[in-house]
Amino acid sequence: MEEFSLITSLVKRLPAPGADVLIGIGDDAAAVRTSGQPLIMSTDTMVEGVHFLPSTITDYNLGYKSLAVSVSDIAAMGGKPLYALVSLAISSDWNEERLGKLYDGFAEVTARFGCHVVGGDVVSTTGPMVITTTVIGEADKPITRRGAQPGDVIFVTGRLGGSSAGLETLMQQSAISPTGQAALVAKHQRPEPRVSAGQFFAEVGVHALNDISDGLASELNEIAAQSQVRCVIEAARIPLQPEVKEQARSRQADPLSYALYGGEDYELVGAVPARTFAVLLANAQLLRVPITQIGRCETGDGVVMRHVDGRLEVIEPKGYNHFARASRAGSR
Secondary structure, three states, X not given: OOHHHHHHHHHOOOOOOOOOEEEOEOEOOOEEOOOOOOEEEEEEEEEEOOOEOOOOOOHHHXXXXXXXXXXXXXXXXXXXXXXXXXXXXXXXXXXXXXXXXXXXXXXXXXXXXXXXXXXXXXXXXXXXOEEEEEEEEEOOOOOOOOOOOOOOEEEEEOOEOHHHHHHHHHHOOOOOOHHHHHHHHHHHHOOOOOHHHHHHHHHHOOOEEEEOOOOHHHHHHHHHHHHOOEEEEEHHHOOEOHHHHHHHHHHOXXXXXXXXXXXXXXXXXXXXXXXXXXXXXHHHHHHOOOEEEEEEEEOOOOEEEEOOOOOEEEOOOOOOOOOOOOOOXXXX
């Protein structure tokens, strides 16, 4: 493959950017005209053998997921994704046909969320395939992890645990129904960035927000630490994807562990005043996403979970860690 002809071929698979892109792919850098709102930026890298395996995801869905996870970071700030940069370190077992499918996955994300790929880089590597996506967005009032206050309601969007249970299904033989397996795999391979919800949360004054990339336990601990509050959650209120419960029963596992420590759900977890939470609930149907209260913020620190029997458990940030001794091949 020749570099520039490859770039030209891949770019043809992407939608044409709008008039706000002054200089797109093909120059030393991209140039865009902005409306003057604060820009927000995020980068994610996926490495073959660490974050994904060819046996656990198709090339198309890999492209979709690689870009979607960066879009999710913008959603977690209450922002609107605008532009993306994609850099590839291409290993020898990837050919132009496979790369084309990867870019078709990118194109689906750009079409759905209006986030145009305006540049990047391609290089060859003797190591594993590496995909780096950078997304730039804008937000009038970006939501951080630092704004939670005592008395705030803690909430999550969607249903949790499906992604890690889906990866488990792909890596090991599963005893649950084929329909259940398909639902879990879809959650793992095709996360849904909550862009519209994030923008609405910014409009109504959500105090703190985080996307659930490394597990609910990890994300709540980040909010607790940066906001200097204690997050107290109720085990019975954590909304699990129904198939997660089925999977847990078949493996005699704790279903909550998938939500707390599995990661890659890419739902949103946040803190909001009680009155404002009522506004979130009233608009959940319009946003097309379930919104569930799972606890409250208190004075103190850390994360505590109350079980149905009243027992309290300190929840440590034991989600996925890139630098732990053992890494989960195929997952973030």
